[in-house]
Amino acid sequence: MTQHDVFTGLAEEGDDIDRLVAGLDESQWALPTPAPGWSIAHQVAHLAATFNLAGLAASDGERFKAIAATFSPDFVYNVEAALKPYLAEPPSVLLGRWREERAAAEKALAAVPAGQVVPWLVRPLPAPVLAAAGMMELFGHGQDIADALGVRRQHGDQIRHLVEFAVRTWDFGYLARGRQAPSVEFRFEIAAPSGTTVWTFGPEDADQRISGPAVDFCLLVTRRRHRDDLALHATGDEAEHWLTIAQAYRGPAGAGRQPGQFVGA
Numbered sequence: 250m251t252q253h254d255v256f257t258g259l260a261e262e263g264d265d266i267d268r269l270v271a272g273l274d275e276s277q278w279a280l281p282t283p284a285p286g287w288s289i290a291h292q293v294a295h296l297a298a299t300f301n302l303a304g305l306a307a308s309d310g311e312r313f314k315a316i317a318a319t320f321s322p323d324f325v326y327n328v329e330a331a332l333k334p335y336l337a338e339p340p341s342v343l344l345g346r347w348r349e350e351r352a353a354a355e356k357a358l359a360a361v362p363a364g365q366v367v368p369w370l371v372r373p374l375p376a377p378v379l380a381a382a383g384m385m386e387l388f389g390h391g392q393d394i395a396d397a398l399g400v401r402r403q404h405g406d407q408i409r410h411l412v413e414f415a416v417r418t419w420d421f422g423y424l425a426r427g428r429q430a431p432s433v434e435f436r437f438e439i440a441a442p443s444g445t446t447v448w449t450f451g452p453e454d455a456d457q458r459i460s461g462p463a464v465d466f467c468l469l470v471t472r473r474r475h476r477d478d479l480a481l482h483a484t485g486d487e488a489e490h491w492l493t494i495a496q497a498y499r500g501p502a503g504a505g506r507q508p509g510q511f512v513g514a
């Protein structure tokens with residue numbers, strides 16, 4: 250897929266979230282989501298804050314670095330502090346701000362010259378990789394919103410970018426738990442939602458293997474479903490263990506989801 254495809258995918262995922270929340274009344278914005286203590290408003294506020302940072306990183310790297318230098322070592326504190334100005338607004342204003350932050354970030358990321366990196370929270374990233382990370386945020390938090398509303402989401406093959414991002418960050422689950430990733434190579438064989446192809450990554454002869462549907466894989470790495478409820482298969486002890494710790498984001502793993510929590514969802 251081309252660099253342009255990931256920016257298109259980012260916009261499509263954002264549009265899907267917009268469709269979920271655009272018609273909600275004020276009481277629905279307060280609905281609890283599976284993330285403890287977070288309502289739908291919290292989820293949208295988090296996305297707005299994240300896209301604000303991504304847009305700033307892509308458009309004004311020096312200003313982004315100055316702001317990032319003020320962050321606390323406490324990850325949870327930073328997240329909660331970022332939410333406050335957005336949660337102080339009524340839902341109609343929050344929705345407008347989320348749309349503005351989205352549009353600005355999408356435009357800024359797409360405008361970064363090919364091959365140029367932008368500063369980010371852990372290390373500088375190429376703009377397409379940061380866009381794929383944005384898709385990961387949209388997928389995970391969008392799933393929380395959908396679960397709160399009892400809606401089943403549909404995904405197209407644009408989630409390949411999230412699959413690729415999760416493969417790139419396969420070691421994050423170990424790092425989040427203070428462990429060193431093992432010196433083994435994984436083979437990933439992930440079936441596209443369209444059913445037309447299987448995306449493969451890693452050596453064909455690897456002993457440690459992960460296979461299954463792309464949507465299930467993305468639900469796993471965003472920790473929105475328990476591995477027992479997903480049609481993913483592991484070959485090898487380390488691959489089997491990886492299914493229990495996989496995550497495509499840095500920071501605390503959180504409690505994840507319980508087996509059977511979303512039966513039929």
